[in-house]
Amino acid sequence: MTPARVVLAWLALGVLLGWLAWLYRRLAVAPGYGRRARWAALAFVVVGAVGYGAANVVYRYLDPAPVRSLVWLGLAWLAVAWYLTLGLAVLGLAGLVLRLARRPAAQARLLRVGTAVVLVAALGLTAYGAVAATRPQITDIEVVDPEVPPGWDGARIALITDLHVGPVHGEEWTRRVVDLVDEQDPDLVLLGGDLVDGREKYTRETLAPLADLDPPLGVFAVTGNHEFETGDAAAYLADYERLGIQVLRNQQVVLERDGDPLVLAGVHDRTGTGDGEPDPDAALAGVTPEAYCLLLVHQPRQLEDVDDPAVVDLQLSGHTHGGQLWPTELLVRAEQPTVAGLDVVDGVQVVTGRGIGTSGTPVRVGSPPEVVVVTLDRDP
Incomplete structure (x- = not known):
């Protein structure tokens, strides 16, 4: 030291x-x-x-x-x-x-x-x-954007962030979250990082119910800071993939709905190093302003790492917990450009989930746990 x-x-x-x-x-x-x-x-x-x-x-x-x-x-x-x-x-x-x-x-x-x-x-x-903190809810957010491809009009995207299984929540909590998401019948499920806390060898089994997520367009994930803080990020990402989750490691995929394409790009969390170091340029390589692009990152402020935010139409994030303990959202605002819900940052619409789990303390005051369901709407 x-x-x-x-x-x-x-x-x-x-x-x-x-x-x-x-x-x-x-x-x-x-x-x-x-x-x-x-x-x-x-x-x-x-x-x-x-x-x-x-x-x-x-x-x-x-x-x-x-x-x-x-x-x-x-x-x-x-x-x-x-x-x-x-x-x-x-x-x-x-x-x-x-x-x-x-x-x-x-x-x-x-x-x-x-x-x-x-x-x-x-x-x-x-x-x-x-x-x-034990009563998760669904928060519906409508994102209105005339640039939404016609085939994606009305598409429903479930955003699960900050599950934090391990310390106080086990497999039964993951099952409860999966059942809650399945009831919404989303087209696409995105996992926004911080799914775990603690060592992978003790926590891997708590993630098993995630394998039952089966939306028609797939399940995709990015890392959060806690995956890296455990010291077992590589093992956890391998677990996610064994569960049928595609991890976006500074990568993009093109998804189609009703014949229209949409680019989904994912970037590692800012705390990542080595193979887990964030590289938004790689994730967004070749994306043009004409393409409709979703950016999945753990922290809302990661938008500032993008050289050309104009290529991003919608960012989806977590990390903030909505403050978790009132009035800490005031402190979160000093670090992040937005805390929860739908906001506009640098001209880009950003959806930030409060998260479904807890960190630091198993208590939530003024920031109930949530799964966000985003509905894309092309009608202004």
């Missing part, structure tokens, strides 16, 4: 420990609670943080299936801590105003009552988000 990385690692550790210490103080010390409350707050912070770290180690390097409920619990801690942080920060600012106004009694009452309210709200939001 280089000296710069060592310094960054120590800085990150310092920030983490500082945040945990702040969280403990705001939970128990600032409101002046008694000894039992302080011990409870200390246990929540220390045991929760250790549990979250342990859950990440387990699912990244070991088989999570035997301890999936414990992994779920460890990862869920992050959502509670997130909402506690937001609520306690607002409460602290309000307390500071009263302090500056020299109203110590009012400040003490606010902190004592308000901290309890924030704790209940954080637990309530997490519980709500945990349930919401």
